[in-house]
Amino acid sequence: IKISEWVYFNINKKSDKDVIIDSHPWTIIERKIGVKDQFSDILSVLLVINKTESFFISKIIEYNESDPLTFFKHNDRWSIIDPYYGIYFVNNQKEFCSIEEHKKNKCTFIHLKYGKISNDKINKIFFDKHFKNYDDLIYHYNLIFKLIPSTEDIENTSIYLRGGRSYVQIPTHRLVYQIQKYLNLI
Numbered sequence: 001i002k003i004s005e006w007v008y009f010n011i012n013k014k015s016d017k018d019v020i021i022d023s024h025p026w027t028i029i030e031r032k033i034g035v036k037d038q039f040s041d042i043l044s045v046l047l048v049i050n051k052t053e054s055f056f057i058s059k060i061i062e063y064n065e066s067d068p069l070t071f072f073k074h075n076d077r078w079s080i081i082d083p084y085y086g087i088y089f090v091n092n093q094k095e096f097c098s099i100e101e102h103k104k105n106k107c108t109f110i111h112l113k114y115g116k117i118s119n120d121k122i123n124k125i126f127f128d129k130h131f132k133n134y135d136d137l138i139y140h141y142n143l144i145f146k147l148i149p150s151t152e153d154i155e156n157t158s159i160y161l162r163g164g165r166s167y168v169q170i171p172t173h174r175l176v177y178q179i180q181k182y183l184n185l186i
């Protein structure tokens with residue numbers, strides 16, 4: 001949560017006036033400006049550096065309204081966060097929802113600043129969406145959750161092919177990745 005908070009509160013959302021000159025993680029951090037997928041990119045890189053397995057998917061292809069989501073492994077369970085909007089998801093035990101719980105729509109939506117999301121906060125959080133109420137928000141995310149990869153799919157995919165570039169930002173991983181790529185292993 002602390003790393004997600006840092007990203008959410010320190011990286012500004014790109015305005016129409018801002019120019020993105022480079023998408024390298026350090027440039028985004030240095031300039032403190034990013035677009036939706038760069039929030040997920042930065043968060044996944046920082047989590048991997050912090051020894052937390054993580055990657056991001058820029059867009060769930062089958063669902064055109066999808067935003068980037070960051071996947072992370074905590075207590076041997078994969079979960080999701082939406083760093084651009086500052087949303088994470090917990091179950092009834094107040095633990096991060098597992099992928100399986102996401103797929104069964106058993107998660108509570110929590111905002112990094114406002115806590116549990118309510119109708120009166122939706123327009124502040126989702127400033128560029130057209131959600132009329134909490135039910136619209138739930139419907140939107142639940143469509144996405146049905147399409148995300150399962151835990152088994154994630155575990156059976158090479159860390160270098162899951163999504164994003166979080167693992168190749170670490171020098172050792174970059175070397176392994178380049179060797180595998182050279183040998184046509186990935």
